[in-house]
Amino acid sequence: MDDMHTLRAPAGAEPARSGLGVAALQRDIVDNLICLQGRYPEIATPHDWFMALAYAVRDRMMTRRVATTYAYVARGAKVACYLSAEFLIGPQLGNNLINLGIESNARDALQALGIELDTLLAIEEEPGLGNGGLGRLAACYLDSLSTLEIPAIGYGIRYEFGIFDQEIRDGWQVEITDKWLQKGNPWEILRPDVAFYVNFGGRTESSTDAQGHYRVRWIPGYTVKGVACDTPMPGFRVNMCNTLRLWKSEAVESFDLQDFNAGDYYEAVHEKVRSETLSKVLYPNDEPEAGKRLRLAQQYFFVSCSLQDMLRLLKLKGEPVGRLADMFSAQLNDTHPSIAVAELMRLLVDERQMEWDEAWDITQRTLAYTNHTLLPEALETWGLPMFRDLLPRLLDIIYEINRRFLDEVRQRFPGDDARIARMSLIDENGAKRVRMAHLATVGAHAVNGVAALHSKLLEETVLRDFAELWPKRFRNVTNGVTPRRFLMLSNPALATLLDETIGQSWRTDLTKLRELGAHADDAAFQDRWRAVKQENKQTLATRIQSATGIVVDPNALFDIQVKRIHEYKRQHLNALYIVTLYLRLRRDPQLAMTPRCFVFGGKAAPGYAMAKLIIRLINGIAEVVNDDPAVNGRLKVVFYPDFNVKNAQFIYPAADLSEQISTAGKEASGTGNMKFMMNGALTIGTLDGANVEIREEVGDENFFLFGLTESEVESVRRAGYRPGEYVSGNDELREALELIASGHFSRGDAAMFRPLVDSLLYHDPFLVLADYASYVARQQDVSDAWQDTRRWTRMSIANTAYAGKFSSDRAIAEYCEHIWKIRPVKITLER
Ligand SMILES: *Cc1c(COP(=O)(O)O)cnc(C)c1O
Numbered sequence: 001m002d003d004m005h006t007l008r009a010p011a012g013a014e015p016a017r018s019g020l021g022v023a024a025l026q027r028d029i030v031d032n033l034i035c036l037q038g039r040y041p042e043i044a045t046p047h048d049w050f051m052a053l054a055y056a057v058r059d060r061m062m063t064r065r066v067a068t069t070y071a072y073v074a075r076g077a078k079v080a081c082y083l084s085a086e087f088l089i090g091p092q093l094g095n096n097l098i099n100l101g102i103e104s105n106a107r108d109a110l111q112a113l114g115i116e117l118d119t120l121l122a123i124e125e126e127p128g129l130g131n132g133g134l135g136r137l138a139a140c141y142l143d144s145l146s147t148l149e150i151p152a153i154g155y156g157i158r159y160e161f162g163i164f165d166q167e168i169r170d171g172w173q174v175e176i177t178d179k180w181l182q183k184g185n186p187w188e189i190l191r192p193d194v195a196f197y198v199n200f201g202g203r204t205e206s207s208t209d210a211q212g213h214y215r216v217r218w219i220p221g222y223t224v225k226g227v228a229c230d231t232p233m234p235g236f237r238v239n240m241c242n243t244l245r246l247w248k249s250e251a252v253e254s255f256d257l258q259d260f261n262a263g264d265y266y267e268a269v270h271e272k273v274r275s276e277t278l279s280k281v282l283y284p285n286d287e288p289e290a291g292k293r294l295r296l297a298q299q300y301f302f303v304s305c306s307l308q309d310m311l312r313l314l315k316l317k318g319e320p321v322g323r324l325a326d327m328f329s330a331q332l333n334d335t336h337p338s339i340a341v342a343e344l345m346r347l348l349v350d351e352r353q354m355e356w357d358e359a360w361d362i363t364q365r366t367l368a369y370t371n372h373t374l375l376p377e378a379l380e381t382w383g384l385p386m387f388r389d390l391l392p393r394l395l396d397i398i399y400e401i402n403r404r405f406l407d408e409v410r411q412r413f414p415g416d417d418a419r420i421a422r423m424s425l426i427d428e429n430g431a432k433r434v435r436m437a438h439l440a441t442v443g444a445h446a447v448n449g450v451a452a453l454h455s456k457l458l459e460e461t462v463l464r465d466f467a468e469l470w471p472k473r474f475r476n477v478t479n480g481v482t483p484r485r486f487l488m489l490s491n492p493a494l495a496t497l498l499d500e501t502i503g504q505s506w507r508t509d510l511t512k513l514r515e516l517g518a519h520a521d522d523a524a525f526q527d528r529w530r531a532v533k534q535e536n537k538q539t540l541a542t543r544i545q546s547a548t549g550i551v552v553d554p555n556a557l558f559d560i561q562v563k564r565i566h567e568y569k570r571q572h573l574n575a576l577y578i579v580t581l582y583l584r585l586r587r588d589p590q591l592a593m594t595p596r597c598f599v600f601g602g603k604a605a606p607g608y609a610m611a612k613l614i615i616r617l618i619n620g621i622a623e624v625v626n627d628d629p630a631v632n633g634r635l636k637v638v639f640y641p642d643f644n645v646k647n648a649q650f651i652y653p654a655a656d657l658s659e660q661i662s663t664a665g666k667e668a669s670g671t672g673n674m675k676f677m678m679n680g681a682l683t684i685g686t687l688d689g690a691n692v693e694i695r696e697e698v699g700d701e702n703f704f705l706f707g708l709t710e711s712e713v714e715s716v717r718r719a720g721y722r723p724g725e726y727v728s729g730n731d732e733l734r735e736a737l738e739l740i741a742s743g744h745f746s747r748g749d750a751a752m753f754r755p756l757v758d759s760l761l762y763h764d765p766f767l768v769l770a771d772y773a774s775y776v777a778r779q780q781d782v783s784d785a786w787q788d789t790r791r792w793t794r795m796s797i798a799n800t801a802y803a804g805k806f807s808s809d810r811a812i813a814e815y816c817e818h819i820w821k822i823r824p825v826k827i828t829l830e831r
Helices: 002-007 022-035 046-074 093-100 103-112 117-123 133-147 262-277 292-316 321-327 340-351 356-366 384-390 392-412 417-423 436-443 452-460 464-469 483-489 492-502 510-519 523-548 571-587 609-625 645-654 672-678 691-698 710-719 723-728 731-741 754-762 768-787 789-801 808-820
Strands: 079-083 152-157 165-169 172-176 189-200 203-208 214-219 222-234 241-251 328-333 367-370 381-383 433-435 446-449 474-476 557-562 596-601 635-640 657-660 682-685
Touching (some): 022 046, 046 222, 046 241, 079 133, 079 292, 093 103, 093 133, 093 222, 093 483, 103 117, 133 152, 133 241, 133 328, 133 483, 189 241, 189 292, 222 292, 292 340, 321 328, 321 356, 328 356, 328 808, 340 356, 340 367, 356 367, 356 392, 384 433, 392 464, 417 464, 452 464, 452 474, 452 691, 483 492, 483 672, 492 523, 510 789, 510 808, 523 645, 523 789, 557 645, 557 768, 571 596, 571 609, 571 731, 571 768, 596 645, 609 635, 645 672, 672 691, 672 789, 723 731, 723 768, 731 754, 731 768, 754 768, 768 789
Parallel strands (some): 079 152, 152 241, 367 446, 446 474, 557 596, 557 657, 657 682
Antiparallel strands (some): 165 172, 189 222, 203 214, 222 241
């Protein structure tokens, strides 16, 4: 805060476009308004002002970006390339202001113009280029890479339509097209000079060249051009500004009006439409197989452009191709970019005439793979006919990789045909399929899971044979989240309290939060802590009312579950508990009960009927419970529509209780759990994903643990799980299920929730009923703890104090040290 005063200087003393002082910002905002927007102050809309400010901020990142690019190219620094089909970066303005250290100067500059910064912050569209946790992780990693001064490029797809916007109508989710680019995107810099061609379809021809080498030529069916769109990603109070480079697809030749005849004209337009379709829309998670051909095409498109770009930069650095792995590390964020293994081989062998063995060595040393799921339905495989049809040359290469790989397996495990079949890159059970997780594992020098438990299970289950073959290839890197966005930007009141209590160093070394421990019992500090939480809850309450019309009491315990809606995440377990509380209040309206406000948020995949029914159930319960006089305000249920990064920033800081209740063994890590913890929420959770490590850090006495462990889940399954037995032994559970089935929460329609109730009673793949009793008991402990305000506050402080491990700075430092071998580079602005 104080260091900002030194930045104040008269505009005349500061250079245009880079001055960080109030006067320079004010001058440049007005200049932009006039010169870029073509508006003058008296008629400018808030959106015009937003654009004018955003361009002023962008200018200030540019000097840093140029200096950073210079470091990639001229200074021989190794660059981390993060390949991800999703980047859920959230609105950029607030974050960029914080990282540049000009938030208060920008506020003052605008104030002098009669504009409120907060109004402009609220205007920015969410760039919804991801589904949830995986995409948000990639965004947190970009923030940490720049902050830690690691040269890095994020590579992905510039979807014209990101994840759908969610509306709730009659209690049901309705999907609305996300038109995030409609009013322009001030952060993006189109780079027509950085473009590559990507082939699809057609056939291959083999021949022997003059030197007697076997050569393959791919004669494509069609070719698409990928053009770079760059978004600057500044680090926190450092000069490094890395790049998020997203590829936009275009037709190779814009059609030529000179030589068309009627037939060719329409054919040419068709070609253009087909090309542009590639980067048109983000696929929602958990969708059935239909339409997947386009998804494979998207993956290949962005991976090929990204690898070609790395080779271009290598040349620019003056380095030979053989040095690729010394100059670049490419991390594959899940299997989505795993085609990189085959594509890098193609680029080296076919296009650079390299020998297979050398190319393979470079490929393996360049690539590393992060696995994000053990759920069998989420492990990508592609049907062979479709794969061959779309990427014939890539399939040849995968076959050759597989042949050599299986030879290695045969040598190590002679005669073990079952093992060969299990490990093959081609699944030959039934219709043949390409196993992308196997391709990634074989082609990478490092494979990691995203939390300790997940990495262990990965080695014991889906990649067990590979871990046996190459034990040293496997490791864990527990996920993290950036404290800049999820503390400083989202919870400024808490950030200020932290600064005043322990100083500012926590912003770049989150383990410093431990120093809060000394203040956990200090009554005056506790009062301030609670006042911050209360303020955040009031803010959320206001937003809830404007989004849903529901009035909630900020004095109630805010019990929050926000994340994608999925049966494994078990929002329906939470819903069953609410129905249980409701039944208790109806039976005994005098019952002493901790007032709770349950908040849910999250999108369901458009094709996932059960998840959509869970949303309907939550809204049905809300409709009944919120207005029932017997409840008398002690229970409120809210479904907050359109959970995204922008809304998340108001939600995490307002939570008293964080719901992390997935079936043990199903949530790879979770990152929502970390954001809640950092903001002082207590967790009720299973021993799943990073919850295990959260509990280890904060101590069992500050964590509400319940439910079966992963190994208990497995043994219940092996013994033959019978959900009905849990119902007959538990009257409250039976009554809750009966009430739902009766139509009480569906306006009398007893058929509506039948599929959900039947799934729980007769199938229950995620053991909701097995964990119900344990969950309800633990929730009672939560209510009891809430009654002792001092104790609760101490626990809340402890959660923030021990959240240090869950900074994405720690995670990125681990990737740098163990996987990428990349060290920080100091960027100087004057060169
Ligand atoms: C953090 C985050 C997620 C991931 O939440 P989990 O609880 O880890 O599933 C999803 N969506 C958004 C918008 C997030 O910010």
